[in-house]
Amino acid sequence: MAHVVHGRMEIDVGIRSPPDKFHDVFSCRPHHISNVTPAKIQGVKLHEGNWGKVGSILCWDYVHDGEAKVAKEIIEAIDDEKNSTTFRVTEGDLMKLYKNFILIVQATPKEGGTGSVVHWTLEYEKLSEETPEPYSLLEFCVHVTKDIDAHLISGA
Known part of the structure; x- marks a missing residue:
């Protein structure tokens, strides 16, 4: 019997930045x-479309597990x-490695205080x-979430 090859992973990251800014x-x-x-992340290039628009295609150059990699999304x-x-x-x-791979990133206000909870979902x-x-x-x-948060709260 074959094992399931579909998967889903989720994680929450508490940050100090407001959800809309993140x-x-x-x-x-x-x-x-x-x-x-x-x-x-070495670079993100707009391959097609416009920044901030659904349907736009982005090319990411990143280092993961010590190796330079690319992703078109x-x-x-x-x-x-x-x-x-x-x-x-x-x-x-x-x-x-994957037939399908989706990343969802969502920031919601932290209950009872400032900051946000960033929820990552990987579906694959x-x-x-x-x-x-x-x-x-x-x-x-x-790690990328924490780096972005540190940048946002530094006021840069």
Whole structure:
């Protein structure tokens, strides 16, 4: 009997920035992320469309697990009310391991105080049962989140 190759991982990261400011970075200004966390993300280029628009295609150059990698992603959804952005990976290194890969990042106000909770969801379909779960990629998202938060609260 075959094992399930579909997976979903989620994690919450508490940050000090307001949810709308954090969301704005991912939805409208992802090309600024490489300035904030250059060791992890070397660049984000607009391949097609416009910054901050659904259907736009972005190319990410990043370092994950010590290796330079690329990902081409389409912005599938932006919900400014919920401070949520959905990216679907269409080409690049992740497609060597996964048939489908979706990243959803959402920032919500922290209950009873300032700051936000950033909720990451990775939805994926592995090419084979042997493909590892993307734990290190989820960890990578957490580190990028913290770097962006530190940048936003520094007022830069």
